[in-house]
Amino acid sequence: MSGEQGGHVQPGLSVIVHGPDPQGHLGELLDALTAQPFAEAEVVVAAVGDWARQQAERYAARDxxxxxxxxxxxxxxxxxxxxxxxxxxxxWLHFVHAKDRLPAGALRTVADRTAELGDAADVLVVNHVYSTWQTSGAPSEDGRFLARAGRRAAPLADFPELLRLTPVLGNRVIRAAFWRSLDVADHDFSDDEVYAALAVLLHAGEIACLDQVAYEIRELRKQSLPPVTAPQRYAVIDRYERLHQLLDERGAHEGTRAVLYDVMVTDLLRTFTRSTMPEQVAREFFGRASRAAVRRRPADHQRPAGFEGIRHALLEENAYTKYRAFQAAGQKRREVRSAVATGKRQVSAKLRDHRYRRALGEPVDPDLAVFSAYWDRGVACNPAAIAAKLAELAPHIHPVWVVSKHKAALLPPGTDHIVPGTRRYWDVLARAKYLVNNVNFRNSVVKRPDAIHLQTHHGTPLKRMGLDQLAFPVASKGLDFDALLARVDKWDYSVSANSHSTRMWERAYPSRYTSLNHGYPRNDVFYSATAGDIRAVRDRLGIARGRRAILYAPTHRDYEAGWTPRLDLASLADRLGEDTVLLVRGHYFYGGAASPLTGLRRSGRVIDVSTYDSVEELSLAADALVTDYSSIMFDYANLNRPIVIYADDWETYRTTRGVYFDLMAQAPGQVAHTQDELAAVFETDAWRDEAALKSLTAFRRRFCEFDDGRAAERVVRRVFLGEPEEALPPVLPLLERTPAPTPEEATA
Known part of the structure; x- marks a missing residue:
């Protein structure tokens, strides 16, 4: 963590607080820093002006x-x-502006991660939240990019999407020797933080990512800041010209150049559209921006579709008057919608209904399938596994994914998708032969008689579901059971992983669908993954060879408004020792909230994987699972690896939510009721002893009944290819299955 320099211990991390005391926020920042008693870092306050100096000196006297x-x-x-x-x-240097903040635990989180990196990277990019004068702690959109990048240090060319991260220096922790080796903020852009934030990534040899919130950006109210001058407006264009010159000088990868171009055009259009400029300045800005867009456009660049594509085209044509007319028309549309909001919604609904009904009158497209997962979150779970097998066995069927607008940018490249509420959304849903979902489509989606609705579900039920929630008001609050049954009546098929699920689905969701006892397609990977696959996942997560990885995946509680870890994870990690890594995954219900794990100690041994898309990959990477009542236990059991139940509130959960069986009596392994008990299980061999293995075997026999690695094939052949049940690949008996190798076997 530290070395010797001039007879003194050299800190691993220097936090550099810089600037004046804007609107009195410096004191809040220094309060947050002094509340984080981490001795192996230093705080340098570059205090601008007497007031900031006096504030800083008062804190320095105590710290x-x-x-x-x-x-x-x-x-x-x-x-x-x-x-x-x-x-x-x-x-390492972490630049923190005096107006911003460091969340609780951020100091140690960053210090531990940079110590782990050593000289293996030039820049560590971290996640952040942002606040305004009206709101606080809003999550950024950066987490998904950081999660996809993983923890391995890599050059920017390997993941140029990092250029799309919010361009502030506060979410980039920079190796001191690297910072001093170059002039990232050259003279012409000395106070342009956006330029500096992008330039450090372009100059960096290796970049590491940490998908934990370690910075809070505070956006000051625009009306409280000095007005922006014309030269400052034009400097935005010059900024990107200089950044492209950097790419030219460095011979950058074409992917990096393309992403930087997209970032530039988006920023220029946003600046022009959202800023109030005098007419002469606006015309000059638009003309300069147009020339930059044409000059720096990659040879094979494709404009985006829809309105955004029109905006790009008008910019490249330097069509200032047309753009203003287009902008005015859009503003007029917004004003009309605002003025007659209620009436407009009614008219829009009628118009949508008319178009949808007309599309429903057209023939069904037998080669069109619509997929959705987790309320339009993206390509995931059973639908994703079915779509992948469909591409192999029935490539003539075209898949289209329903994805919410703010998730669309995160889809795998080339994924055809529709955004709810758009014209194409209603057109595709009306014509599709197949509708596949692991939850339910919206009430307004019509199930045509000649269409096929496949309900895949997304777990084995321990907790009460559907109509079985009627007796549990805490769990069923706000549920419209009539509407639920109307959705269930649209199902043609319901996928099950075991007989228990089949019985519970048919009881909780009574209707005339056909149950498919074929297994869960998403669990096929637990039988097909190789040792190389497991090593690759662990490398992405930053798990060193020889370390034991424990996946902690608790479930949602209806009686809690948000998620707070029920374990003192930092303390648990310390007790389990250097050779254990905790992978911590919050329930997806809390995916939009700022992670509460930012204060965890030992960032190298407690890794927040809440935004890591593939739960299956996390399971493959883990030597053992700790959960409470989450259905992940049923899936993980396929791997025949240890499972420990942490049931500190079992009675409360069973009483408020309702359960289908007594997990305490039929657990898949050891059960702990306190953190001390949990730690003791892993401090000995109890987590994988003979008693634990016996419990796991009985659990697998009951709940992994149909999961044998060929579930997706059976579903595709039965539903999409129309093959009869007796022609499908039979389910392999449990004792004849070979799960994926354990991490210990894979890394031996």
Whole structure:
């Protein structure tokens, strides 16, 4: 973590707080820092002006880690950062603007991760939240990109999408030697933080990612800031010209160049559209932006579809007057919608209904299938596994995914998709022969008599579901059971992983569908994954060879408004020792909230995987599973690896939610009721002893009944190819199945 420098211990991390005291926020930042008692870091406050200096000196008198560097009033951000970096002695630099904050635990999270990296990367990119004068702690959109990038340090060319991350220096922790080796904020862009934030990524040799919130951006109210001048507007264009020149000088990968171009055009259009500029300045800005867009456009660049594509085309044509007319028409449409909101919604609904009904009158397309998962979150779960097998066995059937607007950008490249509410959405849903979902489509979706609706579900039920929730008001609050049954009546097929599920689905969702006792397609990978696949996943997660990885995946509780880990994870990690890594995954219900795991200690051994898309990959990477009442236990059991139940509130859960069987009596392994008991299970061999193995075997026999690695094939052949039940591949008996190798076997 530290080394010797001039007879003193060199800190691993230097936090450089820089700037004046904007609107009194510096005190809040320093409060947050002093509340994080982590001795192996230093805090350099490059205090601009007397007020900031006085504030910082009061805190430094109480905190020996804090050094105050007074700077004259009016010192710019770049100069303050440079001065702070010159005073810092740490191996890594984290620049924190005086208006922003560091969330609880961020100091240690960053320090531990940078210590783990050493000199293996030049930049560590972290997640953040942002606040305004009206709101606080809103999650960023960056988490998904960071989760997809994984923890392995890699060059920007391997994942150029990192250029789309919010461009502030606060979410980039920079290796000190790297920062001092280059002039990322060259003279012409000395106070342009966006330029500096992008330039450090373009210059970096290796970039590491940490999908944990370690920074809070505070956006000051625009009306409280000085007005933006014309030269500052034009500098936005010049910024990207200089960044493209950097790419030219470095011979950058074409993928990097394409992403930077997209970032540039998006920023230029946003600046032009959302900023109030005098007419002369606006015309000049648009003309300069147009020339930049044409000059830097990659040879094979494709404009986006829809309105965004029109905006791009008008910019490239330098069609200022047409763009203003297009913009005015859009504004007029928004004003009309606002003025007659209720009436407009009614008219829109009628118009949509008319178009939809007309599309429903057209013939069904026998080669069109619509897929959705987890309320339009993306390509996942059983629908994803079915779609993959469909491409193999029935490539003539075209898959289209329903994906919410804010998730569309995160889809795998080339994924055909529709956004709910759009014209194409209703047209495709009306004509599709197959409708596949692991939850339900919206009430307004019509199930045509000649269409096929496949309900895949997304777990084996321990908790009460459907009509069985009627007796549990906490769980059923807000549920419209009539509407639920109307949706169930649209099902043609219901997929089951075991006989228990079949019985419970037919009881909880009574209707005339056909149950498919074929297994869960998403679990096929537990029998097809190779040792190489497992090593690759563990490498992406940053799990060193020889370490035991425990996946902790708790479920949602209806009686809790949000999710807070029920374990002191940092303490548990410390007790289990250096050779154990905890992979912590929050329930997807909380995917839109800022993670509560940002204060965890030992970031290298407690990894927040809440936004990691594939639960199946996390399962393959784990040596053992710890869960409470989540259905992941039924899927993970296919791997024949240890499962430990942490049931600290079983009676409360059973009483408020209702359950189908007594998990305490039929657990898949050891059961712990306190954290001490849980730690003791893993401190000995109890987690995988003979008693645990016996319980797991009985559990697998009951709940892994149909999962043998060929579930997706059976579903595709039965539903899409129309093959009779007796012609399908038979389910392989449990004792004849070979699960994927364990991590220990894969890394031996």
């Amino acid at each position: 020996p880690r804090m050094v105050v560097l007074p700077l004259p009033e009016g010192t710019g951000d770049s100069a303050a950062r440079t001065a702070g970096a010159g005073r810092a002695t740490g191996r």
